[in-house]
Amino acid sequence: MQKENLNFLGPRGENSSWARKLWIDIFDQWVIWRKSRFPDNGYDLGRLSSSQKDEDETFALIHNSLTDLQELLKTEVPTFSPSYMGHMKSDISLPALFGHISTILHNPNNSSYEVAKAGNKIEKMAINKLLEMIGYDVESGRGHVTSGGTIANFEAFWRARYRVDHWMSQGLFLKANGHISKESSLFELSHQGWESFEKNQRLYKINEDQMKSYSLVIQGPWNLNQNLSKKGVGEIQSGPVILVPANKHYSWVKAVSVFGLGDHAFWPVNLDPLGRMCVDDLRLKIEAAKVKDRPILMVVSVVGSTELGSVDSVDEIQNLLDTYKNNYGIHIWHHIDAAFGGYFCCIDKNCNTEILSKLTLNSLKAIKRSDSVTIDPHKLGFVPYSCGAILLPNNTNYRVSSFAAPYLNENNDSLLPGWSTTLEGSRSAAGAAATLISASTMALNSAGHGRTLENSIKTKNILRQYLEKEVPNIKIIEPMDTNILTFTLPQMGERLSLVNERCMRLYKEFQNSPDFAVSKTELGLQNYYGLIRRSLALKNIIFDADHLFLLRMVLMNPFSIEKESQKNYLQGIVRFIKAFAENKEAENIINAHKSPINFS
Ligand SMILES: *Cc1c(COP(=O)(O)O)cnc(C)c1O
Numbered sequence: 001m002q003k004e005n006l007n008f009l010g011p012r013g014e015n016s017s018w019a020r021k022l023w024i025d026i027f028d029q030w031v032i033w034r035k036s037r038f039p040d041n042g043y044d045l046g047r048l049s050s051s052q053k054d055e056d057e058t059f060a061l062i063h064n065s066l067t068d069l070q071e072l073l074k075t076e077v078p079t080f081s082p083s084y085m086g087h088m089k090s091d092i093s094l095p096a097l098f099g100h101i102s103t104i105l106h107n108p109n110n111s112s113y114e115v116a117k118a119g120n121k122i123e124k125m126a127i128n129k130l131l132e133m134i135g136y137d138v139e140s141g142r143g144h145v146t147s148g149g150t151i152a153n154f155e156a157f158w159r160a161r162y163r164v165d166h167w168m169s170q171g172l173f174l175k176a177n178g179h180i181s182k183e184s185s186l187f188e189l190s191h192q193g194w195e196s197f198e199k200n201q202r203l204y205k206i207n208e209d210q211m212k213s214y215s216l217v218i219q220g221p222w223n224l225n226q227n228l229s230k231k232g233v234g235e236i237q238s239g240p241v242i243l244v245p246a247n248k249h250y251s252w253v254k255a256v257s258v259f260g261l262g263d264h265a266f267w268p269v270n271l272d273p274l275g276r277m278c279v280d281d282l283r284l285k286i287e288a289a290k291v292k293d294r295p296i297l298m299v300v301s302v303v304g305s306t307e308l309g310s311v312d313s314v315d316e317i318q319n320l321l322d323t324y325k326n327n328y329g330i331h332i333w334h335h336i337d338a339a340f341g342g343y344f345c346c347i348d349k350n351c352n353t354e355i356l357s358k359l360t361l362n363s364l365k366a367i368k369r370s371d372s373v374t375i376d377p378h379k380l381g382f383v384p385y386s387c388g389a390i391l392l393p394n395n396t397n398y399r400v401s402s403f404a405a406p407y408l409n410e411n412n413d414s415l416l417p418g419w420s421t422t423l424e425g426s427r428s429a430a431g432a433a434a435t436l437i438s439a440s441t442m443a444l445n446s447a448g449h450g451r452t453l454e455n456s457i458k459t460k461n462i463l464r465q466y467l468e469k470e471v472p473n474i475k476i477i478e479p480m481d482t483n484i485l486t487f488t489l490p491q492m493g494e495r496l497s498l499v500n501e502r503c504m505r506l507y508k509e510f511q512n513s514p515d516f517a518v519s520k521t522e523l524g525l526q527n528y529y530g531l532i533r534r535s536l537a538l539k540n541i542i543f544d545a546d547h548l549f550l551l552r553m554v555l556m557n558p559f560s561i562e563k564e565s566q567k568n569y570l571q572g573i574v575r576f577i578k579a580f581a582e583n584k585e586a587e588n589i590i591n592a593h594k595s596p597i598n599f600s
Helices: 003-007 016-037 052-073 094-104 117-134 149-176 186-190 194-203 208-214 216-230 250-258 279-291 314-328 342-346 358-369 430-442 449-470 496-512 525-535 569-581 584-592
Strands: 142-146 241-245 266-269 296-302 334-338 372-375 388-392 484-488 519-524 547-554
Touching (some): 117 342, 117 388, 117 430, 142 149, 149 186, 149 194, 149 208, 149 296, 149 334, 149 372, 241 279, 266 279, 279 314, 296 314, 314 334, 342 449, 430 449, 496 519, 525 547
Parallel strands (some): 241 266, 296 334
Antiparallel strands (some): 519 547
């Protein structure tokens, strides 16, 4: 077995004999801890009034219930297996599992230092590992564990809003009190930067309470406009926008909805023909926001998109935003949604371009220049659910909520997040412990975790070679920035609707197959026109549908190309797809649907 694969139980429990010892030791330590903590307290079992009969009955009752549960769990999707290539889910690692279990036995609630002294330390250590991995300074960096990427994105949204709202309120205050022209651009004031903000506070002797009447967050749009009218300042027609690549993850749709910005606050940025956020269009959108005088709450780049695993040009996007900052004093929050792809930062930055392209590497290296990052240990960290994280480069970006004084440090230890600086209330420390123990044992670098992820990309490359060699008419969608492979099966001169129908049938066959699982995705023509055109260029496809249906495989199981494994999973799935592609009977059914196109 490859050394790095010892970190997993193995598809057939190959590592169970020694892993079992760790498992039992965890339980034993739990009991020992109780006994040692209050040696004079309580009673031992001999003094309990229950009889052997009572004990046997209770044991049987729990045992029966657990047996039922086990039966039910046996029907769960076996995503530990390398034959599962569907969603962003694979086996959990042993270090993560044991870190998780050890911690739930103590059940710390990290919302308060008072009930989670160890839990909070564990969380800080885990966050430090993640900060280091993505390149934020560990000394100044901040962050906390969330229940997943969605909430981590919300956390970033909350903080970016805090910042823009402060700068905007001050701008409106200055206008309302005649310190600056009523015609001053709200856009520029809303992106003025903390330095300019602090300078104005001193210059005009403003205290934060005075700004409250001009805060969109505190007043809401109706009161704010009333307050502005009273002062003879023009009402605000529309509020802040967020700029997100058009392939936006639905968590952004939720964020805009929950934070009440309204659908018109969503400004999708076009994708380029490689399926990544188009930097030129981003510039146009920023200019448009400026012309319409609408503050930009944040720009979001994606590292590892849900559909294709693609990686936006974080470096180029940050360069553009830096130009705005350095040349015009316009500070725009740059959030990186690296829920899926963040862990690729572990891979050697000098790796072969077959593993990660220069473009992807440059993006990964530039993550550290951003304002906030979302990362999901429960995806490529092989950590049990639910575990995501929000990371920020400094304390200033971590501020939220309270207008008069940022909610911080209620436990006088600025290293620890408190209940008031997290969207969630009660929070388990188990995810943090799982993240920490896996990072401590598998190491978040090219010799540890990076090797497992490098192998996942090699697996994807090998699968690609097999597919292209064996399956007639297969079209694999490029670029493949990470470890997700998507494909379609188009034939020359066909209509897109028929191409989609063929792939949908293949997807259904997979669903009915006990041997393999894949997932599907749909690329809308509206967002992905360039990429789809480019991918199908040689096939003369007639575009009569509004999307391209793709079969999608996330290659993240560490055992897919384990040398010693009896089964070659990749060849197996290729045979499955080949058999479908060569099945004349199925083809006839599809052909029967082919009717002459009516152009009238
Ligand atoms: C998975 C994912 C999310 C959401 O994360 P959850 O953990 O499912 O809440 C957000 N953005 C991207 C890019 C993702 O891959």
